[in-house]
Amino acid sequence: MKDVTKKYTNGEVTIVWKPDLCIHSAICFKGLGEVFHPQHLPWITPEKSTTDKIVEQIKKCPSGALSHYMNNEKTGVVDVEAETIVETSLNGPLLVYGNVKIKNSDGTISKKNNVTAFCRCGASGNKPFCDGSHKKIGFTG
DSSP states (O other): OOOOOEEEEOSSEEEEEOGGGOOOOOHHHHHOTTTBOTTSSSSBOGGGSOHHHHHHHHTTOSSSOEEEEETTTOOOOOOOOSOOEEEEOTTSOEEEESOEEEEOTTSOEEEEOSEEEEOSSSOOTTTTBOOSHHHHHTOOO
């Protein structure tokens, strides 16, 4: 699988999009349609909103496909200093809000920030993470 990363900036904040991680939850464009509009190219236009609104919307991305960095920082990682919250989404993934370390079966550890979507349906091709397969198989739960 090719690791594609695209970046879009308004001069102050850079939006980082990793399409291979996207589970097509539609949270981005339902919440900030002036910036995220998948029917148009480019589908991300950060100049059409404020940096604060963009950052708040990106924090809601359940897959981690969208992230950001402030152009004067360029760290790309935002640590969440909050209590970890686990939420079951209707007919979808298990959402974990907060900083999470995941130990894979081979012993490698990966770190996720903000929101992480874990597969509940068993059909994901990117286990333990959700890849949107629950929609294809009609998962309910």
